[in-house]
Structure formats: structure tokens, C-alpha cells
Amino acid sequence: MKIKKDVRGQMEAVGLVVIVILIALGMLFMATFALKSDPQKKIFTRKGLAYSTMSALMKTTVSEKAACYSLSQGTPKIGGDVIEDCAKYRDVDTSIYQCIGPYSGKALHSCDFLAEMVKYSLNNTLGSWNKNYEFHSQLIPFQGEEPIDIIQPVVVGGCPKWKERDSSGLFPINTEAGLVENSLYLCD
């Protein structure tokens, strides 16, 4: 009788083990689904896109149609002449470059033109692909001083810190007014 009881007990223990194994397998599957990282392509595209957008924007020159008034010859570069002019004359009504904005069609102060140009360029690329982004252009007058936004940050959708986002990295431009750091955050 005792042997029969022992065998039954063993069988019940085996059944319990089977159930535990099944539950463990189920949890393993769930964990595999839950901990699946972002696909490589998504990360590559977001990082690469943020960098390439910023790099292209900084290299872009203002077209002759914008009729920028300046003493220097040649077409002003966004990531050079325009940003430098804006940083220098941000508190003054007039600036050296008075370019016609792509949206307003009016001759604008270099800071207003820069803001309009950034909005126009990003809206036609990242905006048309339904990406959320943030563009910042900040002037650091002297070391240790608080950075000042030379233009209002261009925010579409917004990429706060808690959101999964990628940055273009800092694109620093040395100007007479100080160092201007430009950055672009991109998120889905």
C-alpha cells in the first residue's frame, strides 16, 4: 500500500515539473517578444538621417533669388555666414544679410531668415516623412555662461529626453559673438 502511495506521489511530482517547464517555456517566449530590440535599420536610419540632415543644412548656400544684401561676394552659407551674422546682430534691428525668406517672400533679418530657412528645409524633408524633430541653435558667449537660443527652437512633434531619440551631434560654429552650437534631435 505504501509503495502504491509513493508511486502516486512521484507521478504527481512529475506532473508538477511538466507544468512548471511549460510555464517557464511560455514565459521565455514572452520575454523574447518583450525584450526584442529595435531593428538595426531603424537605428541606422535615424542616426544617419539626423547627421546627414544637419550636415546638408549647414553646407547649404542661400540662392541668388533670395537677394541677400552683403558686402562680401558669393552666396552666403547657412552654417557659416548666416549663423555668424545672426549671432552677431541678434539684438540689432538690421543685419548685414537681409535675405528673402522662402515662406514670407520678404527681406528678413538674418535670424528670422535662418529660422524660416530651417523650418522650410526640415518641413520638406523630415516633415514629409512624418518624423518628429527638434532643431536648436544656441550661442555660448563665454565659457561657463548660460547658452542663449539665437532662434526659437524648431520643434515638430517634439523629442523629449524620455523618448527614443537620436541626435545629429553638435555642429559648432565659431563666431565673433561666441560659439554657436547647432543640434538636431530626431525621433519617430
Added chain:
Amino acid sequence: MRINDMKNKKMTRKGQLQMTETIAILFIFFILLLFGVIFYFRYQKIAFQEKQEELLAARAMESTLKALFMPELICSRGEAEPEDNCLDVLKLNATQETIQQYLDEYYFEIFSYATITVQETYPENKMWVLYDKPKPEFTRKEPTFFVVTLRDELAGTEQPEYGFGYVSVTVYS
């Protein structure tokens, strides 16, 4: 005699009960097993589809990089390092024709089934279709975009003009 009959009947009933219990346990076990098998095959199916998507995405990345660094398109100046994220407009105009001419003989080996276009958004709105070979009856397509600057040597007065645009690479499977 009667006592023996009673004992036999009791034992038979007990045996029947145990058999029903065993059958019920086996039934539940096989139901669970069936659920497991269905779940596993569904998972395998999804995993296979994901793998296919991953492979397509990898091909999209590869094709985009190839297009961005093509010597036929990238901004170069003599023996100096080529400019990154920059395409030469003069080269774009010339390459468009060349790619069409040697599409099957040469470029198909590089890009396979894909469509590559370059779109200028500033100062003008121009578009160049560099490579267009969509897969017949494709089931899936994966577009990838990259923003570039477009150097036009003929547009500027003293220095070349740099426009703003993007490259779109779509791959098919």
C-alpha cells in the same frame, strides 16, 4: 459470496473512476500540447516574416550607402577627399543617362531591384530618377531616405551653389 461481489463491484467502480481521471488528464495534456504546437508554428511564421523584413532592410541600407558613395555622384575635387553627404549636380545630369544605358549590364549587379531618386527641395524643386528597376509583382518594398546637399558648379557666381535635397532608395522583394 455476497461480500466478495460487493468488493469486486467497488473495485471495478474505483478502476473506472481512475480510468476516467487518466483520460481527462491525457485529454487536457494533449489540448495543452496542441496549443503549444499552434503557438510555436505561429511564432515560427512571424519569425520567418521578420527575418525576411530584416534582410530587406539590410539590403535597403546597403543600397543607400552604395548610392551615397558612388564615385559617379559624390562631390569630388581633384585628388582631395570627397565631401560627405554631397552629390554633384553636373554628375547627376550625366549619370542619369549612363545608368539607363548600362542598367542591366552593370548597375543591376550593384542595386538589384530598386528605385533611386534624388529630389532637390531648395532652391529649386528638381528630381532625378537615377535607377528604376522595380521587381515585377513585388510583395514588399522598403524606402530609405537620406538628406544631402547638392553642389552646382554652374549656379554660383564665384563659388559653387549648394542646394538642399534628399536621396530616396526603395528596394523590392
